[in-house]
Amino acid sequence: MESVLQYSPTTKDAPLAMVGSHRRLTARESRLILKRLKRRPLPSGILERHLAIEEAISGNPLVVGNKAALLIDGTAIYTAMSEAIQNAKDHINLETFIFSADETGRRFADLLAQKASEGVKVNLIYDSLGSFDTPPAFFEHLRQGGVDVLAFNPTDPVISILERPLTHRDHRKILVVDGAVAFTGGVNVSSVFAKSLSGLSPHDRKRLLWRDTDVQIEGPAVAEFQKLFLDTWKREQGPELPGGNYFPQLTQEGKELVRVIGSTKGQKNRATYMAYLSAITFASDSIHLTNAYFVPDRQTVRALTDAAKRGVDVKIILPSKSDWKLALYAGRFHYSQLLRSGVKLYERHSAVLHAKTAVIDGVWSSVGSTNMDLWSFLRNDEVNAVVLGPDFANQMEVMFERDLDDSEAISVEKWERRSLAERLKEIFSRSIGYWL
Secondary structure (H helix, E strand, O other): OOOOOEEEEOOOOOOEEEEOOOOOOOHHHHHHHHHHHHHOOOOOOHHHHHHHHHHHHOOOOEEEEEEEEEEEHHHHHHHHHHHHHHOOOOEEEEEEOOEOOOHHHHHHHHHHHHHHHOOOEEEEEEEOOOOOOOOHHHHHHHHHOOOEEEEEOOOOOOOOOOOOOOOOOEOOOEEEEOOOEEEEEOOOEOHHHOOOOOOOOOOHHHOOOEEOEEEEEEOOOHHHHHHHHHHHHHHOOOOOOOOOOOOOOOOOOOOEEEEEEEEOOOOOOOHHHHHHHHHHHOOOOEEEEEEOOEOOOHHHHHHHHHHHHOOOEEEEEEEOOOOOHHHHHHHHOOHHHHHHHOOEEEEEOOOEEOOEEEEEOOOEEEEEOOOEOHHHHHHOEEEEEEEEOHHHHHHHHHHHHHHHHOEEEEOHHHHHOOOHHHHHHHHHHHHOHHHO
16 A cells, blocks of 8 residues: 655645545554565655655644644643633633543633633543543533533443443543644643642652653644544534534644644554554664553564664663553563663653653654553554654653653663562563553
């Protein structure tokens, strides 16, 4: 299957979008594309090389003319999101895995209800399993406040599990305001993300805080986030959304090339997987990954080890503590192979690492909800923003170096001295890795 380079404007006066094939990729098609790319003479320039790779595997538009702002940790993320919501004039579309009834959740709920009372159309999608601990009365209060609320894949035992498997979850984090500004990343609506590590005293830094990353995007690419939200609303049979200027005319806001990748359950929908795998496979200089739940398949491990062996600087920051211990140990199962190949591994301290980011060759960046595990790649609805260009990548590199300063390098010698108990935990966790 060959992709054909096409150009199509998203609006009358908006910058043009580069669009490849819109068919979903099967596993076999994914392998064939990678093989063809290896045979094809790619451009010598790093940015041009990644543009060519994106075009070859793209199932989503690559849109020019965007502004991308990196948001680090909950304080900055929630402040920017709250400001955008407060300034909403037409509509607010929020999609999240967890919407807690804690202090942060109540604050956002009050803000959404306030905007609804002002005549702003407010639509909320939450995952019913991710928000399982949130009382139904909390969402009913939002409905009474004028917010249209939709539960993704309700965990109602009356519903046939065969028709709606509990393993299919909406792990996306999307906020679109007035069709003009969008947010995505790893942050849910929960107080665990609300405090930032920056500016804390040494005593406070010992508390179990969460480290996460989002991106705020303005420009033509916002329409791609909007399409994902509205598609989910329709698939989940939400009520018809009356009114609302969901696709306003968008003009150029910056210089960034952005590809919005949305994936959903199924072997044939491998968009996020292929985005990561192709960028890693054809990296020529550096691969800097930060990921909260790292349970890679054999092909990903091979791509990382092959990159290190050909001289690429491969560094991966992983959690030292986690809310999901099985995933932590399943990821550690691969440490020995990765380290022996030359991959440099680090474990983040002083926080629960929840970020899912990558910066490759100083030009290819990704911020989103996708973990490097099969749950994200095969079962969840996920979303990532891929930004192509050196300016945003430089910000990502600065953030990566800051995280390295709070991380411990894992050496081969030290790792091989770990206890038998730790090794057994890794073996057991890896044996059920398909479900982590």
